[in-house]
Amino acid sequence: MSISADFDPIAQFRLDGKVAIVTGASSGLxxxxxxxxxxxxxxxxxxxxxLDRLQELAQQLPRSFPVACDVSVAEQRENLVADxxxxxxxxxxxxxxxxxxxxxxxxxxxxEDFESVLQVNTTAVWHLAKLCGQHMVAQGSGSVINVASVLxxxxxxxxxxxxxxxxxxxxxxxxxxxxxxxxxxxVRVNSLCPGWFLTEMTSGMESxxxxxxxxxxxxxxxxxxxxxxxxxxxxxxxxxxxxxMTGQEVVVDGGWTTR
Ligand SMILES: NC(=O)c1ccc[n+]([C@@H]2O[C@H](COP(=O)([O-])OP(=O)(O)OC[C@H]3O[C@@H](n4cnc5c(N)ncnc54)[C@H](OP(=O)(O)O)[C@@H]3O)[C@@H](O)[C@H]2O)c1
Numbered sequence: 366m367s368i369s370a371d372f373d374p375i376a377q378f379r380l381d382g383k384v385a386i387v388t389g390a391s392s393g394l395x396x397x398x399x400x401x402x403x404x405x406x407x408x409x410x411x412x413x414x415x416l417d418r419l420q421e422l423a424q425q426l427p428r429s430f431p432v433a434c435d436v437s438v439a440e441q442r443e444n445l446v447a448d449x450x451x452x453x454x455x456x457x458x459x460x461x462x463x464x465x466x467x468x469x470x471x472x473x474x475x476x477e478d479f480e481s482v483l484q485v486n487t488t489a490v491w492h493l494a495k496l497c498g499q500h501m502v503a504q505g506s507g508s509v510i511n512v513a514s515v516l517x518x519x520x521x522x523x524x525x526x527x528x529x530x531x532x533x534x535x536x537x538x539x540x541x542x543x544x545x546x547x548x549x550x551x552v553r554v555n556s557l558c559p560g561w562f563l564t565e566m567t568s569g570m571e572s573x574x575x576x577x578x579x580x581x582x583x584x585x586x587x588x589x590x591x592x593x594x595x596x597x598x599x600x601x602x603x604x605x606x607x608x609x610m611t612g613q614e615v616v617v618d619g620g621w622t623t624r
Pocket of ligand 1: 388389390391392393394395412413414415416418434435436437461462463464465485512513514515558559560561562563564565566567
C-alpha cells in the first residue's frame with residue numbers, strides 16, 4: 366500500500382461505529398478499558414455485578430450502557446449477549462476482563478475456592494467468547510481480547526494462588542485455540558497479559574513491605590504499572606491496527622517475564 370502525504374496511521378486505531386462489551390467494568394482495569402474504547406469512538410456496554418458503579422461510569426461516557434451481569438452464572442452471560450444483540454444488532458469487540466483470585470497456599474485451598482475462580486476467570490471467558498464469537502463470525506469481523514495475566518505465562522509464588530495461575534494459563538490456551546478456529550472467519554482472539562497494576566485486586570501491595578521488595582527485586586522496571594500503560598495495547602488489539610494478529614499474547618509487565 367502506498368503512503369500519501371496526508372496518510373494518518375492513527376486513524377486505524379479508531380473504533381467509530383463499533384460496539385464493544387467490557388466485563389468487569391465497575392473498577393480497576395475494566396473501567397479504564399471502557400473509557401479508552403469509548404474515547405476511540407466505540408459504543409461500550411459496561412458490565413459487572415455492582416450496577417451503581419457502572420451507572421456512575423456511564424454518566425461520564427455518553428455512548429456507554431451499564432448492564433448488571435454476574436459472569437459466573439451461565440444464564441446471565443446468555444442474557445447479556447442476547448440483550449446487546451437486541452439493542453445494537455452487532456458486537457465488534459469483547460473485552461473478557463472480569464477476574465478474581467484467592468491468595469492461599471494449596472494446603473488450605475478448598476475445592477470450592479479453586480472452582481469459583483475457574484468459573485469467573487476461565488469458564489466465563491470461554492462462554493462469552495463463544496456467545497459473542499458466533500455473532501462476530503456471522504458478521505465476518507470482530508476482536509476478542511481475553512485479559513489473562515503474566516500469571517498465565519509463569520507461576521506466582523511467593524504469592525501463592527494456584528487457582529489464579531491455572532485459570533489464566535487456561536485463558537491463554539482458549540485464546541490460541543479460538544484464534545485458530547476463527548482465523549479464516551474474520552474474527553481475531555488475543556490475550557492481554559498485564560504485570561502488576563494497582564487496583565482493588567492488588568490493593569495493599571503498594572504499601573506492603575514484602576510486595577514492594579518482590580517488585581523492586583524481580584521487575585526489571587522496578588515498580589507497578591499505571592493503568593494508562595495498557596491503553597495502547599488495548600486499542601491496538603481492539604482495532605484494525607492488529608488485523609494480522611490472532612491467538613497471541615501481548616505482555617505489558619515491566620519486563621517481569623523477560624528473565
Ligand atoms: N491488577 C493487576 O495487577 C492485574 C494483573 C494481571 C491481570 N489482571 C487481570 O485484570 C482483570 C481486571 O482486574 P483488576 O485488577 O482491574 O481487578 P478489580 O479492580 O478487582 O476488578 C475486577 C472486576 O471484575 C468484576 N468481577 C469479579 N467477579 C465478577 C463476577 N462474578 N461477575 C461479573 N464481574 C465480576 C468486578 O466487578 P463486580 O465486583 O462489580 O462484579 C470488577 O469490575 C482481571 O481479569 C485480572 O485477573 C490484573
